[in-house]
Amino acid sequence: MKLAIAQINCTVGDLGGNTRKILDYANQAKNAGARLVVTPELALSGYPPEDLLLRHGFRHACQNALTELAGKTGDITVVVGHPHLAADKLYNAASVIRNGKIIATYLKNLLPNDSVFDERRYFEPGFRPCVFELDGIRFAINICQDIWQEGSATRAKEGGAEVLLVLNASPYHMNKQALRYDLARKRIDETGLSIVYANLIGGQDELIFDGASFAMNARGDVTHQFDALVEALGMVELEGAAPVTTEIAPLESLEANVYKALCLGVKDYIGKNRIPGVLLGLSGGVDSALTMTIAADALGADKVKAVMMPSRFTADMSLLDARTMAQTLGVRYTEFPIEPVFGEFKDTLAKEFAALPPSDVPDLTEENLQARIRGTLLMALSNKSGAIVLITGNKSETAVGYSTLYGDTAGGFAVLKDVTKTMVYKLCQYRNGVGKVIPDRVLSRAPSAELRPDQTDQDSLPPYAVLDAILEEYVEHDMSLEEILRMGYDERDARRVVQLIRQNEYKRRQSPPGIRVTSRAFGKDWRYPITARYQDQF
Ligand SMILES: Nc1ncnc2c1ncn2[C@@H]1O[C@H](COP(=O)(O)OP(=O)(O)OC[C@H]2O[C@@H]([n+]3cccc(C(=O)O)c3)[C@H](O)[C@@H]2O)[C@@H](O)[C@H]1O
Ligand SMILES: Nc1ncnc2c1ncn2[C@@H]1O[C@H](COP(=O)(O)OP(=O)(O)OP(=O)(O)O)[C@@H](O)[C@H]1O
Numbered sequence: 001m002k003l004a005i006a007q008i009n010c011t012v013g014d015l016g017g018n019t020r021k022i023l024d025y026a027n028q029a030k031n032a033g034a035r036l037v038v039t040p041e042l043a044l045s046g047y048p049p050e051d052l053l054l055r056h057g058f059r060h061a062c063q064n065a066l067t068e069l070a071g072k073t074g075d076i077t078v079v080v081g082h083p084h085l086a087a088d089k090l091y092n093a094a095s096v097i098r099n100g101k102i103i104a105t106y107l108k109n110l111l112p113n114d115s116v117f118d119e120r121r122y123f124e125p126g127f128r129p130c131v132f133e134l135d136g137i138r139f140a141i142n143i144c145q146d147i148w149q150e151g152s153a154t155r156a157k158e159g160g161a162e163v164l165l166v167l168n169a170s171p172y173h174m175n176k177q178a179l180r181y182d183l184a185r186k187r188i189d190e191t192g193l194s195i196v197y198a199n200l201i202g203g204q205d206e207l208i209f210d211g212a213s214f215a216m217n218a219r220g221d222v223t224h225q226f227d228a229l230v231e232a233l234g235m236v237e238l239e240g241a242a243p244v245t246t247e248i249a250p251l252e253s254l255e256a257n258v259y260k261a262l263c264l265g266v267k268d269y270i271g272k273n274r275i276p277g278v279l280l281g282l283s284g285g286v287d288s289a290l291t292m293t294i295a296a297d298a299l300g301a302d303k304v305k306a307v308m309m310p311s312r313f314t315a316d317m318s319l320l321d322a323r324t325m326a327q328t329l330g331v332r333y334t335e336f337p338i339e340p341v342f343g344e345f346k347d348t349l350a351k352e353f354a355a356l357p358p359s360d361v362p363d364l365t366e367e368n369l370q371a372r373i374r375g376t377l378l379m380a381l382s383n384k385s386g387a388i389v390l391i392t393g394n395k396s397e398t399a400v401g402y403s404t405l406y407g408d409t410a411g412g413f414a415v416l417k418d419v420t421k422t423m424v425y426k427l428c429q430y431r432n433g434v435g436k437v438i439p440d441r442v443l444s445r446a447p448s449a450e451l452r453p454d455q456t457d458q459d460s461l462p463p464y465a466v467l468d469a470i471l472e473e474y475v476e477h478d479m480s481l482e483e484i485l486r487m488g489y490d491e492r493d494a495r496r497v498v499q500l501i502r503q504n505e506y507k508r509r510q511s512p513p514g515i516r517v518t519s520r521a522f523g524k525d526w527r528y529p530i531t532a533r534y535q536d537q538f
């Protein structure tokens with residue numbers, strides 16, 4: 001028999017649109033000869049619906065959508081993920097529907113509350129297995145986190161299952177697929193079941209769901225691997241209860257994978273929020289170059305406008321490279337010299353500043369003013385056009401606060417927020433390999449904010465290779481300063497980076513949302529207090 005995985009891009013809260021999409025995939029699956037179609041976790045509501053789930057109206061609308069879907073699926077069996085209200089309690093559920101009937105409903109056993117998840121805020125756990133039979137094969141259902149520990153799969157086996165259908169909303173981070181394979185193999189070792197793993201795709205605020213659905217036989221061999229980061233209808237052939245090899249998508253490089261994830265994140269944030277286009281400040285540097293390229297690839301060049309805003313500190317090559325890149329990509333481009341406005345601002349402030357020491361030396365104040373003038377101009381264009389400002393700050397800068405509040409941090413969406421500077425360079429190289437967009441010297445010159453004469457980032461920060469390595473240990477691996485020092489990092493660098501990360505919580509708290517591509521981003525999974533005296537002890 002054939003079953004299908006509907007690897008679909010659902011939109012949170014779009015119950016009508018999600019219902020239509022599930023029906024469309026069910027029809028396609030039926031036409032392709034499938035008897036059963038499996039959707040991702042909470043496909044009906046989109047994932048994660050967050051506090052929408054606390055609204056009575058939304059809970060009831062989800063129940064109604066399920067009834068409507070069940071009435072329209074016909075004779076193909078659909079296993080659909082949905083919020084389920086029973087006796088005033090809410091569950092993360094999956095129902096088996098056919099010919100207008102709900103044949104069985106499974107309630108997710110393990111509710112993740114770590115990392116980016118807070119399912120215990122909304123749902124009650126279930127504890128029973130759910131096994132149903134189709135064409136002589138006994139299928140059981142698990143939902144995402146259920147297979148991250150021993151228990152739910154074992155109970156499915158004890159309930160008589162032969163094939164485990166796993167509905168997922170498993171968010172992307174680098175190298176996540178290897179982790180999913182490991183977990184699936186552990187459950188297979190314990191139970192001898194074969195596994196069909198259906199994952200959501202799409203961007204939802206800071207999260208990316210990468211799809212990459214797969215099937216494994218009872219020996220733990222991958223029999224099917226479907227494409228990542230695109231919608232797909234994956235067909236899985238079973239001989240008895242065993243999936244047999246038909247389709248294995250080739251693995252991509254890490255850079256290709258991250259680049260595509262960022263494009264999907266931009267496309268879905270802009271598209272699902274019905275935003276007409278994007279704007280960005282194009283400096284001739286590497287961060288804005290990459291942000292512009294991702295935006296053009298994701299949305300089409302006609303949806304992107306780049307604005308170069310030179311000052312007296314802008315090098316000629318910055319201006320030339322900005323023009324070249326905008327032209328190569330075909331995005332709309334304009335230039336606003338900021339000197340006149342900068343002069344007016346300084347004149348307006350001069351009398352006040354004269355009373356403050358040291359009045360005659362330009363300092364960070366004047367540097368930040370330039371960034372804020374640029375931010376103000378971009379926001380004015382945003383207000384008039386409806387396009388939103390993409391900010392260009394990367395994870396390294398976001399970590400240490402190397403940015404100006406209400407200046408280069410002013411905007412709607414932060415494309416590179418979880419991409420370190422080291423990775424920014426790798427992604428530029430990857431994209432130039434597909435088709436050259438970013439001139440070599442943009443990649444070879446020393447990074448500079450160009451806010452004072454001859455400035456480079458390394459005047460204020462350790463080299464990015466060092467900063468990024470310490471950042472990964474402290475943020476992603478949760479290492480203490482002491483542990484980082486034991487790894488052999490320079491004491492001054494390590495102390496400085498950790499101190500800057502701690503000191504700049506206030507700045508991050510005011511920053512726009514951005515796309516998560518690592519196992520720990522500065523977003524849902526980073527909730528440090530701004531006001532705090534605790535320091536790691538030595
Ligand atoms: N705990 C707290 N809670 C709330 N607000 C707090 C605060 N502590 C300071 N503040 C406020 O924050 C202000 C300081 O922040 P802010 O005004 O941003 O300025 P600040 O962080 O002092 O300076 C910006 C830094 O970013 C660098 N930069 C700027 C622009 C672009 C780039 C680049 O290459 O990408 C780098 C620049 O060279 C400089 O090192 C204070 O004056 C105060 O108003
Ligand atoms: N001359 C400029 N014209 C337009 N935008 C600018 C200009 N200078 C800075 N910006 C904006 O402010 C952001 C901060 O950039 P800045 O040059 O200060 O440092 P950066 O982190 O090295 O970024 P980039 O690598 O893009 O230059 C830029 O990415 C860009 O969006």
Ligand SMILES: NC(=O)CC[C@H](N)C(=O)O
Binds near residue numbers: 117143146171
């Ligand atoms: N939605 C979930 O239950 C997610 C489970 C799991 N932690 C994952 O990231 O895949």
